[in-house]
Amino acid sequence: MGKVVEKLVYxxxxxxxxxxxxxxxxxxxxxxxxxxxxxxxxxxxxxxTIGIAPVGCSVLAYYYFNVDFAEAAHGRAPAMATGMKRANxxxxxFTYQGDGDLAAIGTGEIVHxxxxxxxxxxxxxxxxxxxxxxxxxxxxxxxxxKTTSSPMGRDxxxxxxxxKMSELLSTLDGxxxxxxxxxxxxxxxxxxxxxxxxxxxxxxxxxxxxMVELLSTCCTNWKMDPVESLDWLRDNMVPFYPxxxxxxIDAVKDL
Amino acid sequence: MARGRIEIDExxxxxxxxxxxxxxxxxxxxSSRLNERGYMPAEIIDMERCxxxxxxxxxxxxVCITVYRQVPLRQT
Ligand SMILES: Cc1ncc(C[n+]2csc(CCOP(=O)(O)OP(=O)(O)O)c2C)c(N)n1
Numbered sequence: 001m002g003k004v005v006e007k008l009v010y011x012x013x014x015x016x017x018x019x020x021x022x023x024x025x026x027x028x029x030x031x032x033x034x035x036x037x038x039x040x041x042x043x044x045x046x047x048x049t050i051g052i053a054p055v056g057c058s059v060l061a062y063y064y065f066n067v068d069f070a071e072a073a074h075g076r077a078p079a080m081a082t083g084m085k086r087a088n089x090x091x092x093x094f095t096y097q098g099d100g101d102l103a104a105i106g107t108g109e110i111v112h113x114x115x116x117x118x119x120x121x122x123x124x125x126x127x128x129x130x131x132x133x134x135x136x137x138x139x140x141x142x143x144x145x146k147t148t149s150s151p152m153g154r155d156x157x158x159x160x161x162x163x164k165m166s167e168l169l170s171t172l173d174g175x176x177x178x179x180x181x182x183x184x185x186x187x188x189x190x191x192x193x194x195x196x197x198x199x200x201x202x203x204x205x206x207x208x209x210x211m212v213e214l215l216s217t218c219c220t221n222w223k224m225d226p227v228e229s230l231d232w233l234r235d236n237m238v239p240f241y242p243x244x245x246x247x248x249i250d251a252v253k254d255l
Numbered sequence: 256m257a258r259g260r261i262e263i264d265e266x267x268x269x270x271x272x273x274x275x276x277x278x279x280x281x282x283x284x285x286s287s288r289l290n291e292r293g294y295m296p297a298e299i300i301d302m303e304r305c306x307x308x309x310x311x312x313x314x315x316x317x318v319c320i321t322v323y324r325q326v327p328l329r330q331t
Binding site: 004 | 267271272307312315316317318320321322324325327
């Protein structure tokens with residue numbers, strides 16, 4: 001056997017600080033943070049990126065990303081991002097939002113930001129529940145899913161149907177890149193990583209609104225261990241929320 | 256000789272077991288000691304069999320794993 005050397009194949013991205021996160025063990029917010037940080041590292045845009053944290057479990061994201069950050073009022077991150085991007089077009093602006101933030105109190109902001117084709121990137125964490133406040137029903141909660149505010153399971157006749165945000169936003173002309181991925185296993189995490197990279201490239205090329213929806217877990221409020229949570233996500237959320245590219249304009253394909 | 260090697264930064268680990276569940280070599284386990292934050296961290300029980308595949312690092316929500324792989328000299 002010839003001479004071998006040891007090569008570093010994976011290390012903590014530079015776009016994360018060395019802070020310990022407050023997330024529960026197994027929470028996929030940590031995975032999403034890492035994927036965003038890896039994309040910023042890979043594109044070499046850490047020094048000119050500004051993130052916007054939501055209200056929700058990821059409210060403290062500004063402690064964890066080693067980039068400039070602002071904190072928006074609940075659901076208003078796309079409005080804040082709009083102002084920031086228009087005032088500083090040379091900056092890369094992304095929002096990081098949960099489903100309670102983006103699909104409930106902030107539905108108006110996200111729809112209009114996408115409709116206007118704002119040149120921002122949205123990382124949308126869909127864990128089908130309000131995590132931070134104790135596991136209440138979200139617009140994305142599945143039919144029959146038990147939460148603290150739907151203890152018998154979500155009843156469609158009372159609470160209506162879950163919102164499919166990627167499909168909804170993909171109908172808007174301003175949206176350039178809207179995709180949904182899942183974090184339930186290594187293969188899918190790798191695909192999500194690529195999509196996040198593409199979303200930032202869309203912004204760098206000035207093509208308009210980009211969003212990556214990431215199907216995620218909430219072990220604590222789903223009352224499952226981390227491994228069971230990933231299985232539940234795969235078996236219940238993935239069939240209801242189809243993965244894939246919901247809107248990709250032609251210019252993105254040429255990137 | 257091992258084809259890979261990982262380092263687990265125990266102080267970041269929350270013992271969630273996701274790395275244990277995906278390791279194709281089944282060489283990760285949750286230890287019985289506590290880290291500074293009161294979690295039982297993951298540890299590698301047989302480094303000799305590590306292939307450096309990085310699956311543990313890809314699934315880790317707490318970014319505590321660094322991965323190295325042995326490669327022929329000419330590939331570097
Ligand atoms: C104006 C306003 N209304 C309501 C709340 C209460 N609140 C805090 S977080 C949250 C929802 C969080 O859920 P989600 O966006 O899904 O994020 P997660 O915690 O699951 O990551 C709500 C309703 C608030 N902080 N401010």
